[in-house]
Amino acid sequence: MNSQKRSLLGRIYRAYKAFFEPLYRGILPLSNNGTIVKPNQSCLITGRVQSDGFWPDHLTISNAGTEGGAADWIVNDIRIAGRSQFLQSGDIPGDVFATDAVHSILRFEVAKAAMDVEIIVTYIGTNEKGCPFYASISGMEYEPGLLDIMHEAFWRSRQRLVDKHASA
Helix, strand or coil, X not given: CCHHHHHHHHHHHHHHHHHXXXXXXXXXXXXXXXXXXXXXXXXXEEEECCCCEEEEEEEEECCCCCCCHHHHEEEEXXXXXXXXXXXXXXXXXXXXXXXXXXXXXXXXXCEECCCEEEEEEEECCCCCXXXXXXXXXXXXXXXXXXXXXXXXXXXXXXXXXXXXXXXX
């Protein structure tokens, strides 16, 4: 059996495992450990992925410690392994990521073991003393190779639907 056939069989096997083995939801907490962020001040919060693979799909900013909740924050950037998850530079209002928000507007990259997930936020609330930042990113935990296959298959099928509707 040549290497091309072995490679194809390996991909088929990994795809089979990806669709028939269960996925596990995971949560990556992001906080500045209670450190107060003053009004109009930015801070960088870093979380490190502990599992073999993590595919984030939703950022949730907590309402704790501030009157306006998630709306008291501006999300300046989200980075995975140093790469921005925003398509272009610009800030996003924190209330997009509130605890009662319906769905994330971002498509996150897969984060593998020991990769850093960073979020840069600015406090814009009315509390003159400032407040701490609490958030979490939820997503699927899986073996990294399978996550890559699932991630690619999901977004390719989504793009086919978009293309189909655009041509109709």
